[in-house]
Amino acid sequence: MAPDWAAHFERERGRYEDGVSRLPGLADADERQRQLTRMGNAAAGAGLALLMDGRHGEAGDWLELAAQRYRESFPGAPPGSWGRPIGVVKARLLAGDGLAAEEDARWALAEDAAGSDSPIGRYAACLALLVLGRDHEALGLAGSLRGRVDFPADVAEALFAIAAADQDLYRTSVAAVLRSFEAREAYLEDIPAADTVVVLQKLAEPRGLEAELDSPLLPPR
Secondary structure, eight states: OOOOHHHHHHHHHHHHHHHHHHOOOTTSHHHHHHHHHHHHHHHHHHHHHHHHTTOHHHHHHHHHHHHHHHHHHGGGSOTTOTHHHHHHHHHHHHHTOHHHHHHHHHHHHHTTGGGOSSHHHHHHHHHHHHHTTOHHHHHHHHHHHTTOTTSOHHHHHHHHHHHHTOHHHHHHHHHHHHHHHHTOSOOGGGOOOOHHHHHHHHHHGGGTOOOOOOOTTSOOO
């Protein structure tokens, strides 16, 4: 049975609105950044549900909210919270907002994501560099993610392939990323969608690398 995307959206909208009502003030910085992140997750879930339902304009509005909440949460987050910049850049790419994606990519790099020892930080930097078309720099970072036991091998291969403009490697690796999503039993915010695949395809398309993929976990064309 096909997912009820309208119901998914309403659930995520409810989660976001509940988060707004519970958002602590500036005096409670730690709980505030946590709540902002939960709100970002809910807004991203709402946007992704709308995207999967073919409601692209409305999806963009919610994905913009997600990017804003993730970025707002970052200054108060613990060191190494690179999931927030990843969430920001992914939300911009999912929304198809290239100018905002470039602005947020520059912000992520200014926060020294590329200098991180963590694979998540390097992932954030790699996404940012690819958004900005700095493929040679992204190639080195993507290469440093390959072969690690603490980072998904198929995602590392896809990032490397995009940076290297290797069409055959990209099509093989992005298909593997999609299969990994199809094998999952749980999804972020309970939204059954392969958001990472959509993001990779957004980066691959202007380089002429986009793969032909078909799955119920991908938005309608």
